[in-house]
Amino acid sequence: MSRDLKGYFGAEPAPCWPNEARLAVSFVVNVEEGAELSIGDGDERNEARYEAVEEVKGAPDPCMESHFGYGPRQGYRRIVEAFERYGVTATFSTCGRAAERTPWLIRDAVERGHEVACHGWRWETHAGWDAGRERAVIARTHAALTEIAGIAPVGWHTRSATSPHTRALLIEHGGFAYDSNAYDDDIPYMEGDHVVLPYAFDTNDMRFSPGGGFVQARDFSDYVIAGFDRLYAEGATTARMMSIGLHLRIIGRPARIGGLETVLAHIAATPGVWIAPRRDIARHWAMQQAGTA
Template sequence: MTRDLVGYGGTWPDFTWPNGARLAVSVVVNFEEGAEQQVLDGDPASERIGEVISVVPEGKPDQGQAQIFGYGTRAGVWRMARALDRHEVPATIFACGRAAERAAPALSALARAGHEVACHGWLWRPHADYDSAEEEAADLDRAIAAIAKASGEPPRGFFCRGAESPWTRALLRDRGFVYTSNGFDDDLPYRDSDGLLVVPYALDSNDMKFFHPNGFVRAREMVDYVSDALDVLQAEADEGLPRLLNIGFHLRIVGRPGRFKAFQGVLAELARRRDDLWIARRIDIARAFSRAVP
């Protein structure tokens, strides 16, 4: 793949989002718990990133790490679902297939509430580490089936941990996906060289930074960071430039009481600014952009 370091070249398409706003906001809730790699589940190794870096020897079952993840679908998801409903914020759920299979009641509840369920791979792993298109295709189809069973319809959007493989986008196109979100390089959707729509995602306005030493510590820090991003993009939108802000959350991270105020605070800030924003699911953003920029 040839890197495109030019993009729109400083000349962005001139359009407004469906409600007349220039700034769209996508709220993403990652649904990965039960799909992280665990020796307990027959995987070759266990995920090491959690509340602490795991000290369990490589290849040994890590019950503690599994329970840290399990909190997300046992407790965190319900707290977060109520907050989304209370603030009337539509979200996109990045759901891993094995998580959808194991925690189907929670994912079904989110789908019934009107949130989009997109595909986050079968496992919470980079698709770049697949050795063949056939192996990746098998896991992708397995994930699509599990998500469709839990949510009631097949996913139309995709995002994997880390990076895609050389075959990922061709597999997505063959399966009728509307967009991929493995792009961190723009403030607007764009099309790749083969025509697949990329709805970019972001890792800075993302609660994973609570798990990184250079990231957030107190809940208010994430709220302030997102508010700053909204201020900058809204100023650009006021100048007539269309923009998109992505905000990412995880059940096991902001679902915890000590960090839940970050989730509440961001949703409250979005609700406060609602008249100036288009808060939408990613599938709606993808379709709106395709209509506006054919």
């Protein structure tokens, strides 16, 4: 009975973004390559969720590892070049083990002005974890990304399900201004002084996975643009935020990157849009709620 199913119903906040923007847009690039579960890396099992649908049990799976390897080898370049053409600054939500294996990629993202945020140590859910185990993983991930990126991350997003302790542990850690472990709104909200920036699985390239509904690049761009146009219209009278989720190994494929480029072109041609890393959106929202913006 502790779930909040009402949210802002009947009292949605007024538009509040910088320069009277009608919509805040957050591009999130998930960096998970090298952090997926792999027996070849000494993990307890192999990752089973991806375009390679044949699950290998009890033995290393070089096929799955190679699929993930495409992201840093080719996908990253296409994505950041598309961002560069449209002047977009994004959030790179990064697993700690992935950062350890691709430090050059993380440092390049930072040099380009992008945010690096925490996405867990391995690419895995935290459901069922005890507080001690989770506290240690949060600290390890934050420390590793701080060292590699040269800037302390302020955001966190667990893959799928969190534990009941996750948000409290993030606040306890003291290094986090926000988390994205929610999917329940188009508006940020506060948990005390902590900002919750809801994420989205529908406006997300993960839907290119088998059964996800996206096949052609235009499937992604058509759907994301439809969501953008609706939120932009609503943003005339109430605060609205849009999350667009990307993955190096998914949208970075040659037949899909055009979908992202189409989305970027459409947003760039629309006035009154604030595209920002999640750290900036969280900071602005917290200041608005405190009356200091």
